[in-house]
Amino acid sequence: MNSAEQTSNDFAPYKSSSAQQITTAPPPPQLKVSKAFHHQDSKYKCWSFHAKTSAMILAIIYSTSFWYLINGFIGFINDDEKRWSDWAEWIILILLIPGVICLFVGLFTKNQYLLIPYTFHAIFFAIFYVIRVIIYIYIFSNAEPNDIQEAKKRMGLESFNVSNGVIIGAAILYIIHVLLSTACYIWVIFRCYGYFRDLKNFSGQTFIGPEP
DSSP, X not given: OHHHHHHHHXXXXXXXXXXXXXXXXXXXXXXXXOOOEETTOGGXXXXXXXXXXXXXXXXXXXXXXXXXXXXXXXHHHHOSOOOHHHHHHHHHHHTHHHHHHHHHHXXXXXXXXXXXXXXXXXXXXXXXXXXXXXXXXXXXXXXOHHHHHHHHXXXXXXXXXXXXXXXHHHHHHHHHHHHHHHHHHHHHHHHHHHHHHHHHHOOOSOEESOOO
């Protein structure tokens, strides 16, 4: 009898200690937290202003010059003495009008691609004026007195007793001013471009901070 019980116990399935432990339920799946879009992120700031606000200020400042451009161009057309450089200057200045209009439309519609025309205009404007000022520097450095007098007349300085050195120094400062201001304008537009691009590509529903 005892041997039969022992034989049955030998053939009984073996239960491991791990099988005897109480199995715990897996943890519930965690919900994925969607990323939020921060309107007032530091990468969208230009100094203490938002990039969109800075670009709007820039557009308003340039739009105030439209009346001067139109009146000045009418006076230029009626002028008898015109050079190719004068034509190029006025063409670049007049092209500022559609550039600023595109800038306004891009700011109101949040279309980053409409900010590009103004950027190209600012670059061409800076290149043209730097080249023109360099030509004047060369004239006041090496040219004959008659050419210098003609350059002073075109600059409106014929009635002032200003030395050539002072004019050259002012021209160099003007080049620095043009380059620095153009770099600031492009930086503002670039940050505004990035803001509109990120806002358009954002697929979430959570926003932080007031929209400018």
